Amino acid sequence: MSVNCKNVKMSFKSAAGTVNVLKGVDFEAPIGKLTMLVGPSGCGKTTLISLIAGLLRGASGTMEVFGNEVLTMSASMLVPYRLKNIGFIFQQYNLLAGLTASENVAVPLVASGTGWPVALEKGRILLGKLGMNAHIDKLPSQLSGGQQQRVAIARALIHEPRLLLCDEPTAALDGQSGKVVMNLLKELAVADDRAAIVVTHDPRVYSFADRVVHMEDGLVAKVESIVTPSSTDSTNDTAH
Numbered sequence: 528m529s530v531n532c533k534n535v536k537m538s539f540k541s542a543a544g545t546v547n548v549l550k551g552v553d554f555e556a557p558i559g560k561l562t563m564l565v566g567p568s569g570c571g572k573t574t575l576i577s578l579i580a581g582l583l584r585g586a587s588g589t590m591e592v593f594g595n596e597v598l599t600m601s602a603s604m605l606v607p608y609r610l611k612n613i614g615f616i617f618q619q620y621n622l623l624a625g626l627t628a629s630e631n632v633a634v635p636l637v638a639s640g641t642g643w644p645v646a647l648e649k650g651r652i653l654l655g656k657l658g659m660n661a662h663i664d665k666l667p668s669q670l671s672g673g674q675q676q677r678v679a680i681a682r683a684l685i686h687e688p689r690l691l692l693c694d695e696p697t698a699a700l701d702g703q704s705g706k707v708v709m710n711l712l713k714e715l716a717v718a719d720d721r722a723a724i725v726v727t728h729d730p731r732v733y734s735f736a737d738r739v740v741h742m743e744d745g746l747v748a749k750v751e752s753i754v755t756p757s758s759t760d761s762t763n764d765t766a767h
């Protein structure tokens with residue numbers, strides 16, 4: 528398993544009182560698979576993947592990610608944990624407005640000690656693979672939504688994380704662009720030693736999943752294993 532969560536509970540305190548958002552989640556994401564996490568708005572999907580990424584603290588239970596017990600990890604250990612293991616694609620992309628596309632992509636490598644020239648070159652190569660050669664020196668404000676999405680994907684994958692976490696990667700895209708993005712994610716992020724977890728509301732992309740985990744009201748309600756046609760067949764998407 529890339530991720531193995533047992534009895535994960537998480538609450539938020541606010542002026543109105545305590546909200547129990549995760550109520551004892553058992554969740555697994557197998558290595559070499561794309562796991563989709565689906566369920567009604569507010570059921571706790573983003574909270575769960577934020578905990579897995581080490582971006583959110585304060586949960587109880589156990590959460591093993593590639594052998595690391597995340598919930599009890601010290602703050603100083605979380606930084607190298609994230610750099611080594613996690614790529615995160617945020618719903619709103621979260622690109623740095625003052626940096627070009629290739630500079631945005633280079634940031635995770637620079638953060639883990641690679642020099643800017645090497646990081647930028649790797650960033651350009653990866654953006655090229657994503658069909659972005661004409662846009663590598665543009666600022667995010669000069670890019671379309673789909674182009675920004677590709678920059679966010681490249682930034683999440685540049686340091687070759689073992690686990691890619693994506694929050695609604697196709698929400699802002701039309702149907703065809705959504706399929707292209709899902710094909711890219713599967714091709715780049717799912718391998719024998721890697722896994723991806725995709726949070727989505729988008730029924731158009733369900734067929735890219737190897738496994739669908741349904742959450743409801745802070746709990747896992749159902750798990751489906753999906754048998755798909757060849758996951759690498761990115762040219763034939765008529766089934767999607």
Ligand SMILES: Nc1ncnc2c1ncn2[C@@H]1O[C@H](COP(=O)(O)OP(=O)(O)OP(=O)(O)O)[C@@H](O)[C@H]1O
Binds near residue numbers: 567
């Ligand atoms: N920082 C916070 N403080 C208080 N409540 C929060 C906080 N973050 C999330 N919540 C609440 O926790 C619940 C679950 O939120 P979460 O974002 O995990 O749901 P979700 O399933 O990802 O929803 P959506 O599909 O709409 O993105 C919601 O009721 C939300 O309002």
